[in-house]
Amino acid sequence: MEKLDVVNAALGALKAGKTCELVVVAGTAGSSPRGVGAWMAVFADGSQAGxxxxxxxxxxxxxxxxxxxxxxxSRLVRYTMGGENSDTGMICGGAICLCYLYLDATQAPLFQEIADVLACRRIGDFTIDFEPFVTQTLEGDVAEYHGEASRHTIAGCPELSLVEEGSKVTYTNAASEIPPAHIETLCPEGLTYIFGCGHVGAATARVLTAAGFAVVxxxxxxxxxxxxxxPGVYDRRxxxxxxxxxxxxxxxxxxxxVATAGHKSDIDVVIQAMRAKPAYLGCLGSxxxxxxxxxxxxxxxxxQDQIDGLHLPIGVAIEAEDPEEIAIxxxxxxxxxxxxxxxxxKR
Structure with a gap:
């Protein structure tokens, strides 16, 4: 899971008494390379995570x-990525708002909480208070980018918080104007159960783990x-x-x-899973x-609606045959x- 890797890297630095800069995509408009919620940590030695x-x-x-x-x-910046006024030389045609957060050891407990939420796939709302970027902008901060109010710099870090189980408010979008806060819901996706760890199940586990799914x-x-x-799965049961x-x-x-070794066990699992109403249910099958x-x-x-919700045969129809192709x-x-x-x- 990319975000957990970023958080763990930042947390390691903070626990060691070092500082880092967390870069959060806080808003987009039109086309952009990444969506709201992408994170990157930058460290004093020049390295990065995410x-x-x-x-x-x-x-x-x-x-x-x-x-x-x-x-x-810390800083809130809006970059344009298209047209005559492009700040980046890119031709995506949209805009992206990045929030740079200066982190030091005082934020270690919060980022430990965030790491725990991500690792355990619990729901939580991560919030950045944007008010300081409006009320505490440093004097002499020059708007070098397109638009009068495209850059806001403050000393230190704005208030950050995490509320577990969330307020059911998802991403805000700071691409056009500054909202009171950036609210990002962490882990709306739960665990990914793979029933059956034969050749297809094992290959699927490898691909899904690499894509950031928490595979059980x-x-x-x-x-x-x-x-x-x-290897590398969240749990084995x-x-x-x-x-x-x-x-x-x-x-x-x-x-x-569902990819067990037999049709009967497939049906046993599918029936129980359908009664549990997961976000996704798929089964191998001819x-x-x-x-x-x-x-x-x-x-x-x-x-009939419940049955139609079952992905059977599972996967995108690409004429896959071997386990790795089926996994993809x-x-x-x-x-x-x-x-x-x-x-x-979110755009």
Whole structure:
């Protein structure tokens, strides 16, 4: 998970008594390299963790972050990325607002809380108070970028806070004007359960883990749950496919992939998962298996709408055959769901 990597890198510096500059995409308008909520940490030795989009905008951000870090300052900046007045030389045609936050050891407890929320996939609202950027802007701050009020610099850091379980207010957008605060909901997406850790399940776990999903590998065969076979996953659980409730309490924010070693166990898992109503449920299957499973679900009393919500066959139709290809097709479908429904990009 990219954001957790950024937070852990920043937290390591803060705990060591060092400072860093956290760069947050706080607003976008039109096309931009990254959406609201992308984070990047910049350190005194010139290194970085995370990205706000690469290319020219990131070069701008790195230079600005290093300047602010040296001066112990925070800043809110709006860059244009298209047309005659482009600040970046880019042709995306939009605008992006970056918030630079000067962090020191006093913020370590807060960032430990943020790391815990991200690691455990709990919901929380991270808030940046923008009022100081309006009321405490340093004298002599020159608006070098397009627009009269495109840059606001303050000493130190504005107030930052985290409210777990959130206020159900999602991203604000500072691309056009400065709102009272930037509010970002952390972890609207829950755990990703993969039931069945054979060749396809293992390949899918690798791809989804690399894409930032918190994968819980589940199987009824101990030999498939080794760190060597399922490396880097969030958790490994030896389960009884007929009774998942205790070890796998699937919730409405969770995603479920069913790829067990047999059709009967697939159906057992699918029925239990459908009753739990996860955010995503997909199952491996041929056309013949699809018809069989749908008929069985009708017998179990599921409505047509509920059955239609099951991704079976799972994945994007790309004529995939080998486990790695199938894993990519599954990941593509899940990433699309993540970016369009679970964590939609804010513009």
């Amino acid at each position: 990205t706000v989009g690469g290319g020219k905008i990131e070069l701008f951000a790195l230079d600005e972050a290093r300047e602010l870090l040296a001066g112990g300052q 590998a589940c199987d009824d065969r101990p030999g498939t749950l080794t760190p060597e076979w399922m 030896l389960v009884d496919y007929k009774n998942l409730s205790e070890l796998c309490p699937i919730g409405p924010r969770d995603l479920v992939v 056309r013949r298996k699809t018809a069989f499973v749908r008929a069985r679900l009708e017998q179990e009393g599921f409505t 097709s599954i990941a593509a479908e899940m990433i699309h769901l993540r970016r369009t429904k679970l964590v939609p990009r």
